[in-house]
Amino acid sequence: MTARDAMRWAAEAACRDEDPELFFTDEGAEDLGWQDRALCAQTDPEVFFPEPGHRTSEAKKVCARCEVRAECAEYALGNPDLTQSGVWGGLDERDRAAIRRQQRSLEEAA
Numbered sequence: 001m002t003a004r005d006a007m008r009w010a011a012e013a014a015c016r017d018e019d020p021e022l023f024f025t026d027e028g029a030e031d032l033g034w035q036d037r038a039l040c041a042q043t044d045p046e047v048f049f050p051e052p053g054h055r056t057s058e059a060k061k062v063c064a065r066c067e068v069r070a071e072c073a074e075y076a077l078g079n080p081d082l083t084q085s086g087v088w089g090g091l092d093e094r095d096r097a098a099i100r101r102q103q104r105s106l107e108e109a110a
């Protein structure tokens with residue numbers, strides 16, 4: 001499943017209209033309630049997963065207005081296997097790679 005598929009699935013999943021408590025236990029559960037307020041769910045998902053080399057500025061403009069941008073960026077940085085492509089939290093692949101490099105560098109220096 002690609003990140004694009006995952007986002008589409010999340011936007012269309014029937015569980016979005018149900019109580020999250022039905023699906024997640026407290027132990028080890030990650031609060032993904034912020035996804036209910038994702039501005040990109042109201043837009044074309046294709047914008048967030050452009051072909052390699054294409055512009056990401058349109059998606060980043062949407063992210064700049066999204067109230068869950070911080071949660072989304074944190075999720076993307078914490079789950080690189082699930083967010084290898086696309087724009088998440090206003091960050092594209094290159095942005096996330098740069099932040100991860102910086103984080104590793106700071107950890108090594110500590």
Ligand code: SF4
Binds near residue numbers: 039087088
């Ligand atoms: S920050 Fe961007 S990618 Fe994340 S939920 Fe909001 S609009 Fe979607």
